Structures are given as C-alpha cells and as structure tokens.
Amino acid sequence: MSNASPSAGSIEHRTPTEGTIKQLYGTAWRCGEPTCKKPLYRLNGDTGEYILNSRIAHIHARSQGGARWDPDMSEAANRDASNLIPLCDTHAWEIDQTPQHFTADMLREWKRAQLAEYQTLQRSWSLTDAEVTDVVAASFTTLEERLLRGIHAAAESARQDERRQRQRLLIADTVHAANNWTDALQAVTLSSASDRWNRRAITEWVADNGNAMASDMQLIRSNARKLRLETRYRNLLEALDAAETAVGNPEVFDPIWRGSTTKGEERAAIYRHLNHVKRAFLNLAEIGIKILADPS
Numbered sequence: 001m002s003n004a005s006p007s008a009g010s011i012e013h014r015t016p017t018e019g020t021i022k023q024l025y026g027t028a029w030r031c032g033e034p035t036c037k038k039p040l041y042r043l044n045g046d047t048g049e050y051i052l053n054s055r056i057a058h059i060h061a062r063s064q065g066g067a068r069w070d071p072d073m074s075e076a077a078n079r080d081a082s083n084l085i086p087l088c089d090t091h092a093w094e095i096d097q098t099p100q101h102f103t104a105d106m107l108r109e110w111k112r113a114q115l116a117e118y119q120t121l122q123r124s125w126s127l128t129d130a131e132v133t134d135v136v137a138a139s140f141t142t143l144e145e146r147l148l149r150g151i152h153a154a155a156e157s158a159r160q161d162e163r164r165q166r167q168r169l170l171i172a173d174t175v176h177a178a179n180n181w182t183d184a185l186q187a188v189t190l191s192s193a194s195d196r197w198n199r200r201a202i203t204e205w206v207a208d209n210g211n212a213m214a215s216d217m218q219l220i221r222s223n224a225r226k227l228r229l230e231t232r233y234r235n236l237l238e239a240l241d242a243a244e245t246a247v248g249n250p251e252v253f254d255p256i257w258r259g260s261t262t263k264g265e266e267r268a269a270i271y272r273h274l275n276h277v278k279r280a281f282l283n284l285a286e287i288g289i290k291i292l293a294d295p296s
C-alpha cells in the first residue's frame with residue numbers, strides 16, 4: 001500500500017478568482033519590483049487607450065515544479081492575494097526564469113513595499129470584468145497555449161480570406177457573363193431596327209450567337225448556385241436573387257427568338273429590360289465589393 005507523492009507536475013492549483021485579481025490591481029499602481037517604474041497599464045500616446053503592461057506573478061508557483069513551488073501550501077493560500085504580486089511583463093518573466101535570484105522572502109518584501117506605496121499614494125487600477133479576463137489570459141496561459149491560439153486564429157482568418165476570395169471571383173465571373181449576355185441581346189435588338197435586318201438574318205444571328213449566350217446563362221446559373229452555398233450574407237443573397245430573377249427569360253425577348261423584325265415599342269421594352277438586368281448585376285457587384293472587402 002503506497003502513499004506515493006504525486007508525480008512531478010501533476011498538481012496545478014486553480015488560478016486566482018476574479019475578485020482577487022481586482023483586489024491586486026486595486027492596490028497597486030506600478031510593477032512590484034521596487035526600482036521598476038513601469039505602471040501596470042501604459043498609456044498609448046496615439047490613441048489615449050490604456051494597454052495592459054503587466055501580469056500577476058506567483059510568489060510560490062501555481063504548478064508543481066514551478067518557481068518557488070511550496071508542496072505544503074494549500075490551494076486557498078496559493079491563489080490568495082498574499083501569494084500574488086502584479087509585475088511588469090519583464091519582471092514577471094524574469095522571476096520565473098531565474099528563480100534562484102528571486103526568493104519567496106524577497107518577493108514578499110516587494111509586495112509589502114507595493115502595498116505601502118499604495119497606502120501613501122492611493123493610486124491603483126479599477127478593472128472591469130473584461131480587463132480581468134485579459135489579465136487572466138496574460139498571466140496564467142502558457143506561452144505555448146497562447147501561440148497555439150494565435151495559430152488557430154491565423155488559420156481561421158486565412159480560411160475566411162479564401163472564402164471571401166472565392167465569392168469575389170464567383171461574383172466577378174457572374175457579372176462578366178451577364179454583361180456579355182446583355183451586350184449580345186442589345187446588339188441584336190439594335191440591328192433589328194435597320195431595314196437590312198430581315199428574318200433570315202436574325203435567325204442566323206441567333207444561331208451564331210446562341211451558343212455563347214447559352215453558356216453565359218449557364219455560367220450565371222451555376223455560379224449563383226455556388227455562391228448560395230458559399231455565402232451567408234443576406235444582402236448578397238438578396239442581390240443575387242434579384243439579379244437571377246431579372247436575367248430570367250421573359251417574354252420581352254420573344255420577338256427576337258421568333259426572328260421577326262421588332263417594332264419600336266418592342267425594342268423599347270427590350271432596352272428597358274436589359275437596363276434592369278444590368279442594374280441588378282451592377283448592384284450585385286457593388287454589394288459584393290462592399291461585403292467582401294478585405295478587413296483592414
């Protein structure tokens with residue numbers, strides 16, 4: 001029957017409570033290293049914002065095997081304010097990297113001096129809950145955890161960039177195909193007004209250009225389908241619906257398909273419709289540019 005001590009590194013006390021962190025920042029103004037002048041938050045001279053410039057350091061480490069680890073210390077004592085001291089990032093790093101130079105007694109002396117200074121100056125930091133979260137992340141996540149989190153964030157951001165790029169290309173191709181399609185119809189409508197344009201000529205034109213127009217239409221349809229799968233932006237989906245509806249095959253084009261010479265009012269209706277289609281795709285392009293702009 002063994003009563004073996006836990007293996008190395010197996011004990012890890014919980015991090016301090018939010019209340020303790022607020023208390024620590026509420027009773028200190030600058031780094032606890034007595035000669036260090038760095039305030040716990042530094043002012044960004046350009047934006048006027050305060051930026052976290054410090055961390056909570058443990059006098060006796062939170063994890064077994066860490067700096068100044070005390071096997072006899074209870075968890076309650078370990079996460080108590082008396083075992084914790086706010087330090088600038090450099091000093092927080094230094095006392096854990098070279099613990100032989102920074103004994104627990106020495107750090108307790110720093111802490112007494114920090115509190116004494118607060119007693120005199122009454123200067124400290126009043127943290128919001130969000131700021132406490134920042135302090136916890138800066139103080140108690142390992143560098144590895146923070147690096148991994150950064151890698152995940154970068155990968156996710158790259159995925160989003162790719163998705164936006166795919167959507168931009170789909171929209172650009174779709175708008176290009178729609179322009180070709182409307183240009184072709186505009187050309188035949190315009191030509192049909194001339195006397196030299198007879199039924200046979202129109203039939204030939206449609207035969208010659210029909211394939212290109214059909215493939216433009218096919219591209220518009222299939223890109224619209226892909227775009228619907230790719231995007232969740234409601235404005236973009238609405239613009240896409242409007243454009244696809246506009247380019248649908250309305251009766252306004254019947255005179256052309258019949259190969260008859262179109263009358264003036266029929267041509268006017270066709271032009272109106274073509275302008276409507278162009279506007280709808282232009283709108284799709286504009287919304288796409290706005291929504292899918294690179295975040296800066």
Ligand SMILES: [Zn+2]
Nearest residue numbers: 031036088091
């Ligand atoms: Zn410092």
